[in-house]
Structure formats: structure tokens, C-alpha cells
Amino acid sequence: MIRPLKKRDQNGNLYTRPPEIEQAIAAAILQDLATLRRRAAVSTRSSPDFLPSECLVYLIREAWRRRDEQTMNDLMAPLLTRSEALLEAKVPDGLLPNAAEIRENILSEFSFLFVRDGSGDDPDELDFFECRFNQAFRAFRIDFVRREVMRTKHLASLPAENDEASHCSSDEDVFSHLSEAFRNPPTQLQKLFRKDLLEAINSLPPDERKAVVLCHVLGSKEEAEDPSETTAATLCGVTGRTIRNRLNRAAARLSKFKGGIR
Amino acid sequence: MTTTKTLTPLREVLYRFSLSRPIPDAELLDAFIRRYPEYAAEITDFAIEVAVDAALGDEDAIVQAVEPTVSPVVSRAMSRFQNHLFAARRVRLATPAREPTPPSVTENPFAVLDRTAFRRLAARLNANTVFVAKLRDRQIDPDTMTTGFRKRVAEELGVPLDVTVAHFAAQAEGQAPQFYKAEQKPVAIPRQSFEDAVRSSGLTVEQQRYLMSL
DSSP, rough: OOOOOOOOOOOSSSSOOHHHHHHHHHHHTSSOOOHHHHHHOOOOSSSSSSSOOHHHHHHHHHHHHHTTTHHHHHHHHHHHHHHHHHHHSSSBBTTTTHHHHHHHHHHHHHHHHHHHSSSSTTTTTHHHHHHHHHHHHHHHHHHHHHHHHHHHHHHGSSOOOOOOOOOOOOOOHHHHHHHHHSSOOHHHHHHHHHHHHHHHHHHHHHHEEEEEEEEIIIIOOOOOTTTTOOOOOHHHHHHHHHHHHHHHHHHHGGGGGGTTOO | OOOOOOOOOOOHHHHHHHHHOOSHHHHHHHHHHHHOOHHHHHHHHHHHHHHHTTTTHHHHHHHOOOOOOOOHHHHHHHHHHHHHHHHHHHHHHHHOOOOOOOOGGGOOOTTTTOOHHHHHHHHHHOOOHHHHHHTTTTOOOGGGSSSSHHHHHHHHHOOOOHHHHHHSOOOOOOOTTOOOOOSOOOOOOOOBOHHHHTTTTTTHHHHHHHHOOO
16 A cells, blocks of 8 residues: 655645556556666656656655665666766756755755654655656755855845836836746747746846746735735835836846847 | 644745746745744745746756766765765664664764765855864754754754654763773863854854854
């Protein structure tokens, strides 16, 4: 029998694994370690031998419960290899001054979750990874980087600008291209455009970056008449005018993207 | 009569947010901020990072291109993982004892760290090896440590919090009363307070501020 998950979502409902993951686990638990080791090395999703990462997490946790370190070691390496690929794409060199070190630390921290499994403050944390691995790993990774940035005060060194001293006109053209780039799956050409755009967004001062992503990627309103409504202004704790000023300054910095893909 | 609301840990909230949708939007952000107003700032920052992150490529496509070879980075991570596994195994063997373990022989979770792992632990704690040696040798009064600090050390060591707490509470290393040559029984050296240990370990101002803020 496949062990059920214990974690609950924000509405109090138990998380459940997607049916295809349940099926993959049901088949995998009947296989010997040599077969599992071979399957764990397959990364082609369409291959019948492909073991989803959620399934690998389940198998490693079960091995930890029965104190089977051989299985843990054999399946952990391919899981970390997949995770490393995600980290290289999502925490690339240049994003942070010590990106390589952060990637390595995230990888180790992730593996430690398995050794802490079933104990400590959050004994079921890995349930999230059995449910939707990529989205759970994303949360783990972003939270790690957030704590790292807090620790090194990376962003604190960026100078804040005077929010009231707006000097640029709003440029909706820049932002319409930006929204479009984030909304639609990119073509090969758009991938290059998106990469450049992302680099430009990431190099914006934090306040401007926050205003841009809230308003033009997540789709928050700049401000609203109703004070109970969540808007970029309420989220940033500033007036709507300040948000517009930040957007104007960001538009000026991103003006080279005005024409979209040429 | 008042009721006390149990605070959901931030990391739990972030997992829930991330699992709700592959790509978040303003509606999801609004729903989470209303549900967890105490974390409004953190959820907002997290949503921004997730939104930008989504544009850095689809995870399935990234994994699809993975070579089945073990890189040096994965090798090192595996080595650290195995060290933790070894430490946890020793703790597992030590804890089920029927009689309580005397404090002087409490498992030292730092003992399994080799020099490299020790230095890395210091870096992850945003400290230096002098300060971590004080933790290892139980030279700091555990009553003066914050809960946040103890949790952080447990997390970085990869051992349960109660093991870390038990280690700090045990008798300081090198103070075992049965081994002394002097005519008089040695007097245990008073432990440093956490703040004194932070101030006297050669840490930078930034490192001191961080450790004191945990």
C-alpha cells in the first residue's frame, strides 16, 4: 500500500499525489534496486522507464524509514542530478554574486530534508515534493535564496531613488511587450528576447522591479478607490502615485525593449 | 474568551502558494495575503520571484536534457548527505537507549564533521570556525541562545532540534572531572553567554548582527 500524504493545503484539504504519480509509485515499489537505479538515470519524460522525481522522493523516504541506506544513496544521486539541472537554469551565474556556492548549498540542504524526514519541526515537509516536485523545489529554492539575500544584504547596497522625483513619461509600449513575453510560451527567437528582458528586469532597483512585476507580470492594479482592495500600492505600502513614478523610471530603463522582437 | 490562532510557518505557506498554481497571478496573491496577513510582505516578494522564475524556463524541459553523469557538485552534495546520514545513524543508535544518557556522553553532532564540512557549516551559519568550535565544545551557555539560533544550527547540521539542544545542554568538552592531574579537582570554566561568544570570536559586525537577530 502506498503511504498517504499528511500535509494539508490552505483550505485544510489533504494533499494528494496526481494519479500518474500514484501509478508510477505502485509499479516502482515492486521493482528491485538495480532496475530502479537504471530507471532513475532516465531523464526523457516520454520514456516508459522514466521515473518521475515525485516517485524518487517517495522511494528514498521509504528507504529512510526502513533504514536502507543503499537505496537512499543509489536514488539520491540521480535526484540531485536533476535538481542540479534545475538550479543551473534558475539560479544562473550572474544572478547573485555567489550563485555557484548557493546552488551547491541548496542541493545539500535539499538532501538533508531526507535525513530530517519524520522528525523535527516539520516532519512531513517532503510531502510537498511527492505531490508536485518542481513546484515544491521552486518554493524551497526561492526561500533559500531569499534567506541568503537577507543574510548577505545583497539588495541593501542598491541605492533607493527619490520616488517623488519622476522625470520620465510612462511607456505602455515597453510594458505591453513585457506582459506578452511572460504570458505566452516563447518561440526560439522570443527566448532570447525574454532572457535579455529578464536580465534587464533583474537589474532594476528593487522597488522598481517589484512595481513592474506586480503590475505587468502578476497583473495587480496600480491602485484602487476601495482601500480594502489589494493593489501594487497596498502591497508596497506606498501611494498609487509612487507606484506610477517607479513604473515610469523602470520604463525608461527598459526602453530598449520598446519595439519588442525585431 | 479569546482564542489563540496557531501561526502557520512561513515556509509552509510558501510551499502552499507554489503548489497552488504553476504560474501565480494577482488573484492568487490576493487570496494568500488575505489568508496569511502576517506574511503579506514575504508572500508578495515570493510571488514576484515565482513569476520571474517561471520565465526562466519550464522545469520539465530542463530535466529532459539532463545527462545521467554525476557532476562534481552532485558528488560533493552526496558526500555531505552521507555525512549527515552517518550522523543521523549514530544519533538513532544513541537515542533508543532504555536509560537516559548521562549528559557527559551526549552525542556530539559536530563530531562527524571533517575539516571541510566544519568550515562549510561555519559559512552556512554566517559565522567562522572559532565561533563554531565554541558550539562544538559547548562553551556557550545554552540558556542565552535564542530558539531561532538553535533551530538554525539544527537545520544546518541536519539533525533533529532536540539532539542539538541536548548537545548544547551537556557538559562542556574537556571538563570531564575524572581526567585531571592537579591535586585539586578542576573547576568548570563558566560558559560564555551567547552574546559574549558572538562578540569575542572575531566575527565581522555584519555576522554578529545576523547571529544576534536569529
